[in-house]
Amino acid sequence: MQPPAILARRFVAGATADAAVAVGRKLAARGIKPTFDLLGEDVLEAEAARRIAAANQGLLRLIPEGVERNISIKLTSLGFDVSEELCEEIVRGILDTAREVKGFVRVDMEGSKHTERTLRFFQRLRKDYDNVGIVLQAYLHRTPDDVEEAIRRGDRVRLCKGAYREPADVALQDMAKIRAQFKACARRLMDEGAYPAIATHDEELVQDALAFAREEKLAASRFEFQMLYGLRPARWDELVKDGWNFRVYVPYGTHWFPYFYRRLRERKENIFFVLRSLLGG
Numbered sequence: 001m002q003p004p005a006i007l008a009r010r011f012v013a014g015a016t017a018d019a020a021v022a023v024g025r026k027l028a029a030r031g032i033k034p035t036f037d038l039l040g041e042d043v044l045e046a047e048a049a050r051r052i053a054a055a056n057q058g059l060l061r062l063i064p065e066g067v068e069r070n071i072s073i074k075l076t077s078l079g080f081d082v083s084e085e086l087c088e089e090i091v092r093g094i095l096d097t098a099r100e101v102k103g104f105v106r107v108d109m110e111g112s113k114h115t116e117r118t119l120r121f122f123q124r125l126r127k128d129y130d131n132v133g134i135v136l137q138a139y140l141h142r143t144p145d146d147v148e149e150a151i152r153r154g155d156r157v158r159l160c161k162g163a164y165r166e167p168a169d170v171a172l173q174d175m176a177k178i179r180a181q182f183k184a185c186a187r188r189l190m191d192e193g194a195y196p197a198i199a200t201h202d203e204e205l206v207q208d209a210l211a212f213a214r215e216e217k218l219a220a221s222r223f224e225f226q227m228l229y230g231l232r233p234a235r236w237d238e239l240v241k242d243g244w245n246f247r248v249y250v251p252y253g254t255h256w257f258p259y260f261y262r263r264l265r266e267r268k269e270n271i272f273f274v275l276r277s278l279l280g281g
């Protein structure tokens with residue numbers, strides 16, 4: 001059996017694009033939208049980056065009618081640290097394919113040494129594309145300013161806490177403070193942003209977004225919730241049943257270890273899920 005099927009199967013949809021699409025179909029039948037992520041990061045060879053881009057383009061074309069053509073990409077898997085020019089050429093190719101199939105591409109946010117470069121790169125793409133969005137991480141000190149900038153520019157933002165280990169001069173370290181900053185940023189984006197995505201499994205944050213939507217009488221079409229494949233699946237159905245837009249991040253592929261490791265590190269219960277699934281539970 002492939003390693004993802006054994007170790008990471010709770011968090012990873014499968015090794016192939018077909019496996020990911022099969023999950024996408026099942027989600028669509030439950031009223032849930034997907035964003036597909038071909039796992040990979042820190043690719044340092046141009047040819048490998050081009051192969052990953054071609055695989056993303058192949059996936060966009062493979063997604064059938066009735067399943068949203070929405071993918072998430074990591075710039076470091078697409079040559080960002082080889083050369084920005086190469087990466088831009090590659091990502092523009094993906095965006096052109098997405099445009100052809102009426103799809104959308106979300107640029108994931110990686111560690112803080114890439115934040116400023118990623119935002120500048122994203123702004124260059126935004127001059128020519130509407131079908132691209134960005135991620136902002138609530139734990140970074142800079143993020144409230146980036147949220148205001150995104151609102152001014154009409155950028156589509158996914159807000160998450162942030163998954164990388166960051167030093168105190170760059171990011172908040174205390175969970176209560178991260179939650180407070182997340183809530184403030186989410187409220188700003190829901191109020192004035194362009195269809196933001198509230199990406200968290202943290203019920204306190206979900207409840208705060210719901211309370212804000214009720215207080216401000218926001219239409220459900222103004223924003224969406226997002227969660228990761230394998231985490232809180234019962235909650236997905238409840239949110240959909242209550243009429244909210246909901247998307248699941250569906251990772252697939254064989255380069256699953258860094259993603260898997262971040263999931264284990266951020267929540268000890270995830271380790272138990274893995275152990276249980278190893279025992280066949």
Ligand SMILES: Cc1cc2nc3c(=O)[nH]c(=O)nc-3n(C[C@H](O)[C@H](O)[C@H](O)COP(=O)(O)OP(=O)(O)OC[C@H]3O[C@@H](n4cnc5c(N)ncnc54)[C@H](O)[C@@H]3O)c2cc1C
Pocket residue numbers: 107108109110135137160161162163164199200201202203226227228231232248249266267
């Ligand atoms: C769709 C999506 C996309 C993301 N994209 C990025 C990205 O581009 N860049 C990036 O840095 N990070 C990304 N992340 C990861 C994110 O930054 C966090 O690391 C991750 O979501 C964990 O934070 P959390 O807010 O979900 O909850 P946590 O901080 O892990 O947990 C907080 C609380 O939430 C509740 N909770 C959490 N998980 C569960 C569960 N399985 N069951 C029941 N209760 C639970 C518990 O009460 C827990 O104490 C993304 C996350 C999502 C959901």
